[in-house]
Amino acid sequence: MAANYSSSSNRREHVKTTTEPQPGFLERLSETSGGMFVGLMTFLLSFYLIFTNEGRALKTATSLAEGLSLVVSPDSIHSVAPENEGRLVHIIGALRTSKLLSDPNYGVHLPAVKLRRHVEMYQWVETEESREYTEDGQVKTERRYSYNTEWRSEIVNSRNFDREIGHKNPSAMAVESFTATAPFxxxxxxxxSAGLIDKIDNFKPLSLSKLEDPHVDIIRRGDYFYHSENPKYPEVGDLRVSFSYAGLSGDDPDLGPAHVVTVIARQRGDQLVPYSTRSGDTLLLLHHGDFSAEPLAGGGPGLRAAHREERRGSWLAQLPGGKALTDRQEQRGVSAKRGEKTWSRGGSAWP
Structure with missing residues (x-):
């Protein structure tokens, strides 16, 4: 049984009702037992994951303490000190790239580490709502399907709709999203190194206010380029394109000063690469902003905060009690190394 409703040109809905016999006692018992078993296994698995990760957390904390005791800060970032070869170094400075990143199709050019083109298409989207009720000794399920048009960055496959007729989406976008990354x-x-470049992900929206329409069939409105005859009233299949960037290179009169980062990595010639600790862990940290050496030497926010931020984003920190576990292991590892910590600048020890 189905009833149809229509409220506007871009919102449509219909209802379907299915009927099933009411389950018997044995069937209900089987469903309940199955649910209890799955719940118990999930509970046991969560404990297993937490406690088997204890060693990994301690290993990470030990590596953090080792890094705090060994890190050095070069006298200058504009020269490579041979005495720091192979050592864990603490570098602060503005990012710099050799070439502009650009998208000539839209006339976008800027000095940055990354340039992202984000493409969305105006498409039909199906929403399903259901409710279950008992009537005349039968279990009935009512499903309400609603259809709206929205801007989506991924293709919505209308073949999976309950009713595709009248809600058909294109199967591909004429323009695709992409991210360009500076090679050096x-x-x-x-x-x-590539691992550090990957960590530069603080994307900011790029204003298009000073750009012109790149083609006759592309219209700029606000911070979007529209592939549409009328951006105010888009049709299914129309596209809109926006841009964002990360890691501004050099000062720009419109975008502001160059992006400054703090890096902790191993010096290999003129490259900053991963540092392998004695416990077998790897240190390769990039923090957005200026974290000076003084608080780092005192166990302050520099290395410890950057390392904590990365670890809290891991799967362990998302589990119940995971955040407390990572904090406890970090304190344990740092305490184990307390008293061994020294700080050096340019190879000479600080008191």
């Missing part, structure tokens, strides 16, 4: 990124004389 520097801080002073030092080149960042």
């Amino acid at each position: 990124v520097q801080i002073g004389r030092f080149f960042l």
Whole structure:
């Protein structure tokens, strides 16, 4: 049984009702037992994951303490100190790239580590709501399907709709999203490894106010380029394109000063690469902003905060009690190394 409703040109809905016989006692018992078993296994698995990760958390905390005791800060980022070869170094500076990143199709050019083109298409989207009730000794399920048009960055497959007729979406976008990344990124004389470049992800929206319409069939409205005859009243299949960037290279009169980062990594020639600790862990940290050496030397926010931020984003921290576990293991590892910590600048020890 189905009833149809229509409220507007871009919102439609219909209702379907299905009927099933009411389950018997044995069937209900089977469903209840199955649910209890799944719940018990999930509960036991969560404890297993937490406690088997204890060693990993301690290993990470030990690596953090080792890093605090060994890290050095070069006198200058504009020269490579041979005495720091192979050591864990603490570098602060503005990002610099050798070439502009660009998208000539839209006339976008800027000095940055990453340039992202984000494409959305105007599409039909199906929403399903259901309710179950008992009537005349039978279990009935009522499903209400609603259809709205929205801007979506991924293709919505209308073949999976309950009713595709009248709600058909294109199967592909004429323009695709992409992210361009500068091949070489520097801080002073030092080149960042691929792992550090991956960590530059603080994307900011790019204003298009000073750009012109790149083609006759593309219209700029606000911070979007529209592939549409009328951006105010888009049709299914129309596209809109926006841009964002991360890691501004050099000062720009419109975008502001160059992006400054703090990096903790191993010096290998003029490259900043992962540092392998004695416990077998790897340290390769990039923090957005200027974290000076003084609080780092005192166990302050520099290395510890950056490491904590990365670990709290891991799957362990998302589990119940995971955040407390990572904090406890960090304190345990740092305490184990307390008293061994020294700080050096340019290879000479600080008191």
